[in-house]
Amino acid sequence: MIVAQNLTKVFIQKDGEKLYAVNNLSFTADKGEIVVLLGVNGAGKTTCMRMLSTVLQPTAGTATVEGFDLKNDSQKVRANLGFLSGDTGLYSRLTAREVITYFARLYDVEDAKIKSRIIELADLLDMHDFLDKKIDFLSTGMKQKVSIARSIIHDPPVMIFDEPTAGLDILTAKNIVSFIYKCKKDGKCVLFSTHIMREAERIADRIVMIHEGKILAEGSWDEFKQETGMHDLDDIFIHFVTKTREADNELQ
Template identity: 55%
Template sequence: MIEALQLTKVFHDKKRGEIRAVDDVSFCCQPGQIYGLLGANGAGKTTTLRLLATILEPTDGTARVAGYDVVTQSAQVRASVGFLSTATALYGRLSAQEMVEYFGRLYGLDEATLHRRIDEVFTRLEMNGFRDRRCDKLSTGMKQKVSIARTLVHDPPVMIFDEPTVGLDVMTARAIVGFIRECREHGKTVVFSTHVMSEAEKLCDTIGIIHNGRILAEGSLAELRQRYGEQELEEIFVHVVGE
């Protein structure tokens, strides 16, 4: 489960002064559900997810991820999360297997468990054909699979995806969307951010529309349609953000 409690992140910029990238954000996502953060570029999606993954520390507020506090138990939080974004690249000089092994060891898996998990994940994602190939020699689709394997190797209860399909071709993006859905089916708690309306419509149990660091509207697609009297999510989004 993920529970964000008045999460706030303030950055200080010499030119622009104080920037409240995330401002008093609270939401909840249960296991077996997908919570989607929908927002334009610079709305605060990435910062929110980085706070949940404990890559950044909140200025104020906190969150509980898989039962751990992001401020006081950050290492346990990271051990319980699989974090995937287009910014999380691979070590080009390591092979696909070495890459996943490295993270598996950092997640604290013993060698026997690690190799069993790698065999499982590589078979499931059909990666055995390129497991010994260096990551910088892989195609985009193959790289994406290695990233997924990295996030899955420790079988985390929580998955966080930050705009996971940005810059990907249709087939790879579809595979990612399928994978997110699969995570939900396996009972994982999933939070993902996107600015692609169709993705949010297809995947999310709950949608939070974020703008200027604040969640302006939240609910299931049906609830949002009813509340704003619009059918298309895009229209709802424009309605909310334009208010």
């Protein structure tokens, strides 16, 4: 389970101005649940996920992952989560199997278990055809599958996927989404980011809409539709952006 409490990240820009990339974000994601962070480019999705996975230190606020605090128990946090980031590096001269094995060892997975886990993931992500090919020779979709496999090789209870289907064709994207459903069915807690409204609608149990680092709305599409009386997903998103802007202007 993830519990984020007032997570905030401030970047100091070149001109000395503060940029609130993530601003007082509080939300939860339970086990057996897919929570989608939905927001446009620059909304703060990646920054939020990087803090949760201990890559970045929050400026303020904190979060727990499986009850472990980001700051006080960062090693346990890392052991309990898998993080697929957009820029997950892969070693081009190794094969897919070698890359995944390398990361499994970093996570202290036993050798006997590594083999069976790679087979299990290759079954689910349809990776058998290219497991023994060098990363250099793989397509974008194949590389993304290797990145997913390496990020969760240690079978963590919490999985954080930053735009896992970005730039992929519909078949590959569908395979990855099916895989994520399977993770949810197995009781995993999944945090998934996207800027695609339709994808969020399809996959989410709950949506956390974020914009300029802040939460706009939280709930299911059905709840959003009821609340706004609107049906078009884009219109609903824009409605919440406008509403929050108006509220902010009134405060100023």
